[in-house]
Amino acid sequence: MAEPIIEVSNLSHRYGxxxxxxxxxxxxxRGEIFSFLGPNGAGKSTxxxxxxxxxxxxxxxxxxxxxxxxxxxxRVRESIGIVFQEVTLDRDMTCWxxxxxxxxxxxxxHHQRRDRIDELLGLVELEGKRDTLTKHLSGGMKRRxxxxxxxxxxxxxLFLDEPTIGLxxxxxRRMWDYIKSVNEEGTTIFLTTHYMDEADQLSNRVSIxxxxxxxxxxxxxELKNTLGEDLIYLxxxxxxxxxxxxxxxxxxxxxxxxxAGFIVSVNQDGTHLLPRIMEDLRDSGIHINTVNLxxxxxxxxxxxxxxxxxxxxxxxxxxxxxxxxMRR
Amino acid sequence: MHLGFLTxxxxxxxxxxxxxxxxxxxxxxxxxxxxxxxIAMSANFTRLTSDVPPIPGIPNVGYLTFMAAGVIAxxxxxxxxxxxxxxxxxxxxxxxxxxxxxxxxxxxxxxxxTLSGMTKSFIQAIIIMVFGIFIGAEFFQGFxxxxxxxxxxxxxxxxGIFSLGFLFLSAAIAISLETPEGMQGIMTLMTMPIxxxxxxxxxxxxxxxxxxxxxxxxxxxxLVNGIRYFxxxxxxxAIGIEYLTTPVELLTSLAILIVFALAMFGLAWWRFQxxxxx
Numbered sequence: 001m002a003e004p005i006i007e008v009s010n011l012s013h014r015y016g017x018x019x020x021x022x023x024x025x026x027x028x029x030r031g032e033i034f035s036f037l038g039p040n041g042a043g044k045s046t047x048x049x050x051x052x053x054x055x056x057x058x059x060x061x062x063x064x065x066x067x068x069x070x071x072x073x074x075r076v077r078e079s080i081g082i083v084f085q086e087v088t089l090d091r092d093m094t095c096w097x098x099x100x101x102x103x104x105x106x107x108x109x110h111h112q113r114r115d116r117i118d119e120l121l122g123l124v125e126l127e128g129k130r131d132t133l134t135k136h137l138s139g140g141m142k143r144r145x146x147x148x149x150x151x152x153x154x155x156x157x158l159f160l161d162e163p164t165i166g167l168x169x170x171x172x173r174r175m176w177d178y179i180k181s182v183n184e185e186g187t188t189i190f191l192t193t194h195y196m197d198e199a200d201q202l203s204n205r206v207s208i209x210x211x212x213x214x215x216x217x218x219x220x221x222e223l224k225n226t227l228g229e230d231l232i233y234l235x236x237x238x239x240x241x242x243x244x245x246x247x248x249x250x251x252x253x254x255x256x257x258x259x260a261g262f263i264v265s266v267n268q269d270g271t272h273l274l275p276r277i278m279e280d281l282r283d284s285g286i287h288i289n290t291v292n293l294x295x296x297x298x299x300x301x302x303x304x305x306x307x308x309x310x311x312x313x314x315x316x317x318x319x320x321x322x323x324x325x326m327r328r
Numbered sequence: 329m330h331l332g333f334l335t336x337x338x339x340x341x342x343x344x345x346x347x348x349x350x351x352x353x354x355x356x357x358x359x360x361x362x363x364x365x366x367i368a369m370s371a372n373f374t375r376l377t378s379d380v381p382p383i384p385g386i387p388n389v390g391y392l393t394f395m396a397a398g399v400i401a402x403x404x405x406x407x408x409x410x411x412x413x414x415x416x417x418x419x420x421x422x423x424x425x426x427x428x429x430x431x432x433x434x435x436x437x438x439x440x441x442t443l444s445g446m447t448k449s450f451i452q453a454i455i456i457m458v459f460g461i462f463i464g465a466e467f468f469q470g471f472x473x474x475x476x477x478x479x480x481x482x483x484x485x486x487x488g489i490f491s492l493g494f495l496f497l498s499a500a501i502a503i504s505l506e507t508p509e510g511m512q513g514i515m516t517l518m519t520m521p522i523x524x525x526x527x528x529x530x531x532x533x534x535x536x537x538x539x540x541x542x543x544x545x546x547x548x549x550x551l552v553n554g555i556r557y558f559x560x561x562x563x564x565x566a567i568g569i570e571y572l573t574t575p576v577e578l579l580t581s582l583a584i585l586i587v588f589a590l591a592m593f594g595l596a597w598w599r600f601q602x603x604x605x606x
Contacts, residue, residue, distance in 0.1 A: 102430075105431075
């Protein structure tokens with residue numbers, strides 16, 4: 001296999017006493033879409049800031065596009081594009097000026113800049129907004145313009161930090177289509193997200209990250225399979241007794257308590273297994289109130305690996321929260 | 329040669345012309361100083377110094393002319409000190425990350441932003457000068473057109489070097505701070521002593537020795553020296569006091585401004601190398 005385009009080993013980063021990233025190792029292959037999935041404060045943005053050389057690497061090593069981030073940060077910068085989590089467009093510049101500014105920051109020759117701007121405005125369907133100030137763009141248009149900006153220099157890797165945060169569902173789907181089409185043209189994509197569906201539908205491989213650690217890595221389907229075939233949700237008259245009963249079965253791989261009811265993961269096709277389970281419970285005198293059968297989602301995967309739901313967001317690092325609150 | 333700083337310059341100038349209110353107010357404010365403070369004080373000083381006999385053979389200029397040079401210097405000081413503020417906004421709004429993540433060497437951010445600050449100071453200095461002459465400041469009296477052009481260029485040289493010094497300082501402060509409020513506080517604290525411990529509005533001759541020493545080390549005093557030398561002359565009388573500036577004194581003033589600008593560049597360079605913007 002060819003050399004990975006991103007190679008990270010034992011990366012750690014701390015802010016004072018706070019360990020934001022705690023010795024992570026992973027690699028991203030050329031041409032894939034790779035996601036970091038985790039709640040806010042998990043260390044995703046810190047990792048991306050180190051990989052994009054915005055933060056000096058403290059411990060471990062990282063190579064991006066063939067260059068070491070510590071030894072050759074300038075070469076790394078030339079090879080990557082970044083779309084930041086917050087909107088980072090000057091409100092008082094036009095779309096054209098935003099791209100022109102970016103191109104000349106990276107010292108692209110004049111004619112190449114002009115050609116590329118036309119091409120990219122076409123790709124993200126903003127041709128009509130060429131001379132519009134960015135403050136007059138909708139949230140989705142701003143994001144598209146930022147993606148276009150990230151692609152100006154034909155980067156080998158495009159970093160996307162929470163690319164669809166704050167966008168409506170329809171715009172999010174279109175955003176995914178853009179990201180996929182960019183990827184199909186050969187750009188490796190590294191994205192962070194706290195949306196399960198985004199990690200699931202968009203990426204080839206996912207790393208689940210929590211408290212600065214990578215908990216699991218693999219294609220979304222593979223991670224889901226580790227949970228077993230199917231998930232059965234039950235609410236009964238006596239959940240404890242039902243749980244104890246089911247735990248003894250060979251087909252049951254795990255039981256998770258819920259505020260009401262519990263979830264049973266099984267290693268067989270649930271549609272055949274469920275009637276038998278219900279019969280057994282009824283025979284033991286347990287009354288079933290609610291039943292539901294589903295294939296594992298990324299939510300379930302996350303709960304399985306971290307022991308908590310993604311919605312229970314841990315506290316953010318205070319410094320990060322402070323700097324964010326000052327932005328628009 | 330790497331011309332990356334021109335990109336930063338271009339963007340900041342776009343912003344300058346697009347923020348109409350800032351553009352206009354930055355020119356109206358010094359004009360108001362001259363129109364109100366200048367004319368009011370001028371009337372007072374004329375009355376107070378009416379019994380001082382004019383020294384024969386040298387021009388006796390009114391207070392308005394005397395303080396017009398000070399207002400140009402003051403405006404340059406304020407514009408330059410606040411010139412770095414834009415970096416702080418860029419930092420807080422996340423705009424600077426694009427630049428910090430690009431291969432552009434960091435000293436180009438400093439050069440770009442100071443170059444645009446200097447351009448703004450030039451525009452302001454010329455507008456104030458024209459306005460001052462319009463309301464009665466006796467600049468360039470008896471100068472030939474060639475002499476006016478030469479004097480103007482020399483004034484801009486002084487203004488340019490002075491503004492570079494304070495722009496470097498301002499950029500260094502901006503990149504080190506977190507909030508615009510903090511910067512506002514520091515700026516207000518600095519402008520007061522710099523402005524009043526100088527010869528911008530009144531002569532320093534009657535200052536207590538300690539304050540006089542401070543004013544001699546004050547870059548603003550040296551900028552005002554330069555402007556008065558080229559706008560009024562090397563030998564004149566104002567507010568009943570005789571002013572004589574030798575070429576050596578003039579060059580000393582220029583040298584002090586250059587040393588100040590270099591020192592401030594060193595400070596800014598150091599702060600920018602250590603800056604982390606995420």
